[in-house]
Structures are given as structure tokens and as C-alpha cells.
Amino acid sequence: MMPAAESTLSTLETTFNRLVDALLDALQPEEQLKLTLQGEQSQFVRFNGAKVRQAGTVEDAEVSFTLMWQQRNAYRSFPLTGVWETDWPLAQAALEDVRQELPQLPEDPYLVLPEGTATSREVHAGFLLPPEAVVGAVLGEVVGLDFTGFYAAGSLVRAYADSAGQRHWFATDSFSLDYSLFTAEGQAVKGTFAGNQWDEAAYGAKLADSKQQLQRLTQAPKAIPRGQYRTYLAPAAVDDLLNMFSWGGVSEAALQRGQSALGLLQRQEKQLSPAFSLTETFEAGLVPRFNEWGEIAPVKLPIIEAGKLVNTLISSRTAKEYGKIANGAAGSESLRSPQISPGSLTAAEILKALDTGLYVSNLHYLNWSDRPNGRITGMTRYACFWVEQGEIVAPIENLRFDESLYRCFGDCLLDLTNFLEFIPSVGTYNQRSLGGALVPGMLVDQFTYTL
């Protein structure tokens, strides 16, 4: 195994810095500029039936710059290949093009101009499997099982620079294996194994745990009639619910414009449970703290404390528009590194505390069914069980739920586990995601299932 980040991305860093210098040199009076870079060198292997469906590699990097002039702004994005003779003509043409455009645009009263001189450089080298060794390392452990999944690995970079003098560079090596083990009847266990060093023993232990869970799924699934049931939501399921807070939830702009499910909480028309606390924390260093204006987010920002909305995510743009104080949020005002505080429920007590009800490992395809009222619909998925008197009785046929967050994170929240699990972000739309969430499991009373 070899560290990847330093070796494969150093050329890109050199080219990015050269591009920044050249573009800044080319600026005219009254012009300001900011640039971002997102890049990756990735290996992707897709598995089905403990075989390989597709395998390949992708190298990609895209630079985006915003030119600001007389309260107007526009951006251009283009590939950054690391070959100056290719990249600089593209950048020059883009700069000329955007200069032609700016006088045609209306003024933007909430334009955020670059300021500050903060710099940072973080490089997290990892020890990843050699690409040709991946298939054998992954599949060697699952021979004879119906294993399906996706391995993604390699180097990722995020960078920022601007005409005020800020510069940030964040590069990391990482891998993730997101997998499912299926029974012949179609029941499944979900697992994720992620990090920046492949550990064969840890992978074996993770799979052993999944195989043990799979044994519980061999019984015929039980059909549960619609209704309200006491429910244990395992950390992966809680993470699915938490993701909804980033989609019309904790965003200050969404709250200001009537687009947030937390409006009722902010207006104190509804309460959440004193047991529920949500924090944005960058302590683990898995994602960059800088945003698309080069601003550094605080290491910790409490969002919900003991059920009260104490902070929203406020970007500099939103701050200008609504007279607020920005807190380092990204333009999307979504959670980048969230953590839900633990409760008191131990792992050993979960089934006993659940008593009779549903043990839900994962959720699927969540959406707002009534956003202003905080109502969410979605499905149970993977290893979910009917439990009676603290004993697992049988796996269940998947159920649809439709429930308000003001109930499941409010009056109906009985307890949270005293341990947290890291749920990695394994998404790969456009490019591989970074980071993840630290979440406990949740015991909820009267969770509403509708189909």
C-alpha cells in the first residue's frame, strides 16, 4: 500500500497556485476574484452477487472562478488538467468572456466580496489498497454470499483562493465500501466500511458482524399492519432523518423565506425534546472548515440545544440580506459535519427498552410530505425486525412511515443511545463526498406507519 494524496495531487496544487497567481495578475482595477477547486482521482468498483459488475478509474478536477466588478458578479467553471498549456488558455478565454458579461448584469446588493487573509493547508495521506488488489481483497471475504456493493477510493481535493489574499488547500485520501448482504428471500443487511487506511482485520470483523445479522433474517418476514409502534431507529436510520435538517431545515435563508420545516420551532409554536441536541462540529477534520468565500467555520456550533433552536446556519450572503451575523456556513446552509448528542440508552438495553415494537436499521427515500409542518415520509429498509418483550421475533416486510419531526424528535423521543456511530457520506454525484455524521440510535414512541 502507498500514500496517495501527496504524490498524485502535488501537480494539481502547483497548477492551481500558478493559475491563481496568473488570474490575480490579470485583474483590472475594481475587479475582485475568488476561485474554488474540486478534484479527485478515484477508483470505482461495483459488485453484485459477489462478482464485479463494473470497474474503472476517473480523474477529474474543475476550477470555478467568480469575477466581481461594480457590485456585479458572474462565474466560469472549466476543467483543470494540470497541463498549463491547456489550462491557461481556457482560463484566459473564460476571464475575457465573463468581463464581457458583467456590464450586462443587474447589480447584486448582497454580493459578498473577498476579505481577510486566512490561509490553511491540510493534507491527509492515506494507505489505500493498490487498485489491482481491490477486487480480491473485497471479494475474497464474501465468497458464497450474495454480496452487492460499491468500493470508491482515491484522492480528493478542495481548494480556495481570492484576491483579498485568502488561500486554502485540503487534500485527503479515503476509501469507502458501501455494501449489502442478501438472503435468498431478498432480506438484507447493510454495512459501510470507510477510512483512509485499508485494514484487512477490521474489514473481516465488520463482515463477521454483518454475517451474524444476516442469520437473523432467515425467517419469513412478518407483515405489520399500519399503525403507530414504539420504534428503535438505529444510527444509520437516524442519519437519514438528520439529512432532512439540511434540506429546508437549519438554513437561515430557508427560515426567512418560509422554506424551512423548523419555522414552527423558531416561532416557538412547537418544541423538540430536551434530550435532543444537534451540533455542527469540525473536530474530526474530515471535511474542510473553509467555505466558498474562504471563511473558516467555528470548530463547534450548537444548532439545537436541549430541544431549543439556538443557532441557524447563516452564510455571509444571507447575513447581508437579512441583517444577521454570518457563522461560516456554506452557501447552501446545509450541515457539513453534524453530530447529535448521545443519551443514556446502552447497547445492551436497546431491545429491553424497546420492549414490543419495531427495530429499524435503515430508512430509504425520505421526502417532506408537509415541510412547513415538519412531516417526513419514507420507507424502512434492510434489516428491520418485529420485537416482542425485548426479543427479536422476525424480520418485517418494509413499511412506509409518515411522521412529524416535532413528534419523533419531540414528545415521542424516549431516549438516545449512549454511543455514537460515524455514518460516512458515500455519495458520488458529480464527485465523491467527504465526511459524514456522528449519530446515536433513538428510541421513539408511537412512530407512525401508514402503508
Next chain:
Amino acid sequence: MISALSQALESLDIAADWVGLRGVKETVEHRTVRDGLPQRNGKTLHQGVMVEVLVNGQIGYGATHSLDPKRLQAAVESAYRQALAASEWAIHPLTVAVRPKVVGQYQSPFVKPLSALSPQDINDLLIRLCRHLKVGDAIVQTLATAISNETESWFVSSNGSEVYQHFLMLETHFSATAQEGGIVQQRSNNGPLAHCYQGGWELFLEPHLWERAEQIGAQAVELLTAAECPTTRTTLVLAPDQMMLQIHESVGHPLELDRILGDERNYAGGSFVKPEDFGRLSYGSALMNITFDPTVPGEFASYRFDDTGVPAQREYLIQAGVLQRGLGSLESQARLGVAGVACARASSWNRPPIDRMANLNLEPGTDSFEDLIRAIEHGVYMEANRSWSIDDQRYKFQFGCEYARLIENGQLTQTLRNPNYRATTPEFWHSLVRVGDASTWEMYGTPYCGKGEPNQAIRVGHGSPTCVFENVEVFGGGA
């Protein structure tokens, strides 16, 4: 670019059974205005090459954003090594038959080119739309977006393929949000970014644009005081802008052969459809006729060839309610032994082709809109999707709409807010009792169909008439 790719192909040094190069150059111009103020103005250039290499019955891929010959050679070698390493564990031995030789071109139809409007013209248009949307003080947000997209793709292969396709696309959206205290309602132009077509600016500059914007603003306000959609089982009438979502989620995805083969089980999910169902399964009522049709002029996902070079043609997936064929590439067809269509598509140069929808349409029936409503004693009519959720087998779904009207004694009566409905797929499609005629048929599209590992968001188009479903569970909102 085709000559550059052909030259690169000739100069490659690799001992593979087949090599294909697919170059993509995509220029996207995005402009958004909120409340009359600019939010986003810019252009993005995506370009790169996807290399596929067939070795020992396994295809490996290597994608690069560089057109430099050395980087292309490196991508080919990487693809070769990936294929070789995986071939021992291949899920199915493939041959060059899954990448047939093809030569041809495609061009999107258009009247007014995408260059016809300047950045200033577009901003003026969007600002004016915001003004028309804001029909009163209750409107707390107006939004207008226009995204133009010019995509060129080139495909060359070691067995002589040479394809050039040139797509011109326009995606537009405008919406109004109304608020009164804690009640918030949103209305948009047929749902989120639903106006997605191939063509030029003629698609947006329609005669009734301003009138439509005012109607949307007025309906957002109207919804603030509307009654909640009742909780009941009743006759449900769906407008084409909701049928789009209904077809997409409960017909398109379950018929994808890669889902049936299990490729998607770890991400998007499987399907309740089994391989033995093709040619036999009664999917819905006899009024249900669904076609896969990438040949419809101007529909969002039209093309002449898929991304593996297979020529596209119109096919019935469901005819008179009976399942006929699936959405599957030559690879999936070979693995499953079921007929498919030309649907191996990739979201861009940096993703491999997988089984996708393209244009999936419900064919029109015989009833006018007035006839459909006149025949209903009690029901609910819903327009424009706002919420969507379906299980991993594409069986249990729940969808919500922006706007609804009650139907009483053959008439559309009071407006209803927060309309939702839920059902299971077979039950729902068997409850289809009337299908509107061609005068009710409308087509829409979306660029956000998500699937695959690595994830891919792809463009799809859906056309449908207004449809009537019996005995469906409908309900409203509330905490």
C-alpha cells in the same frame, strides 16, 4: 473532436479485445433570479473522455478530463488493468456484441438558438417573471431560473463506430411562495424544473408566459386559505405534470433490467418485477400503454444512439396493460435473456453507461378533459409534483402535489391544499379507468433522475395525458 479521438484510438498501444472512446463537451449556462435580484449567473464547461476496454470478457473503464494523448493512453491502460483484475470475478462474460459498430449523427431540433438571448436579455426576462409572480404582499418569495445546455458527444471504437450527437436543451422554472402566519404554500410552473426540453429559446418565450406567471402567483395565494385535502378513498385525477412523476417512479424504475438483475440493490434498490413477468404480467388496466421513445422531437431525452452506440427506436414496454419488455442495455439483455431497448446511458464523460430511462410516455386515450371530469361524482384533481417517495422495490409509494381541486357531480369545485396520495404500484395502475385524449397530453422532463454507483443524475422526458384512477387513498397535510 472526432478526428482527434480517431487518431488517439489508432495510436493507442493496448492488447485489448475492444476499445471505445466517448468524448463529451457540455456547456451549461445557468441564470437564476430571486425576488427580482440576481442569484446566479455563469457558465460551466465540462469535458473529458470515457475509455472502455474489453479484456477477457470484462469491460474496464478509465475516464480523464484531459484530451492530452499521454493522459488518454494512461486512461486506456488503467481501464485495461481494471478489466484484467476484475475479469476473474466477472459477473457475466461479455463480447464485442454488446458494443456493435455504428455510424451516424443526431441534432436536436431548434428554432431560436441558445445564443439568441444575451445574459442581459435573460436576466431581464427572469426579473420580469418575478414581478408577474408577485401578485400581492402574501408572496414572500419569487424565483425564476433558466438553464441552457449545449452538449456534444463523440463515440469511436476499435470496431469502426463513429457517432456524433449534438444536443441543445433548455430547462426553466419559476415559482411563487405565499405565507400567512404559519401557513406556507408554494406553486410553480408544473413542478420543480419540469419544463425541460430539447430546442432553443422558442421553448420559453411562449405567448402566455406572463399570464401563466400571474396565475401561479395567484394560486399560491389561493392555497393559503384553501381547505386541506380530505382524508378519504376517492377517484383521483392526475394532470400530466404529476403523471410524469407517477410514470417515472412506478413504471420506469421497476422496469430497469439492471434493478431486476440486482445491480442496484445496494443503492437505488431492486424491483417487484421478475424476469418471468415479461410478456405475461398484467401491470395495469387495459388502458395502459407505455412507450420508450427517444425519437420524439423536442422531448428532453431524445437521441439517435445510446452511449454504447445502439440505435434508438420506439418500443412498447407495456401494451394494453401487459408488460412487454424492459429498460435494459445489450449487456443486461445478454445477462437476463429479456428484450430491452437502446438505453445504456451515462450522465457525462466521467461515468460508465448503465440502464436508464430516456423518454417514457403514456399514450393518449379517447376522452377530453371535460369528459373525464364530467363522469366523476366525487373525486380530487391534482397538479404538479412536490413530494415523492417510493420503496426500494418500487411497490409502495406516496406522492404529494402542489395544487388540487375537489370534483363534485362532474364539476371542479373548491381548491384543496397539501394534496397527497398513496398506493401500491400494481393496485394503482389497475385502478386506471380513463385516459385523456391527445388534447390533454403534455410532456415534461427532469435532469435529476438519480441512480448508479458511482451516482449519476441523468435527463429523462415523460409525456402523458390526464388520467383517472378509482378508489385511491388521498389525504392532506398537518403535523
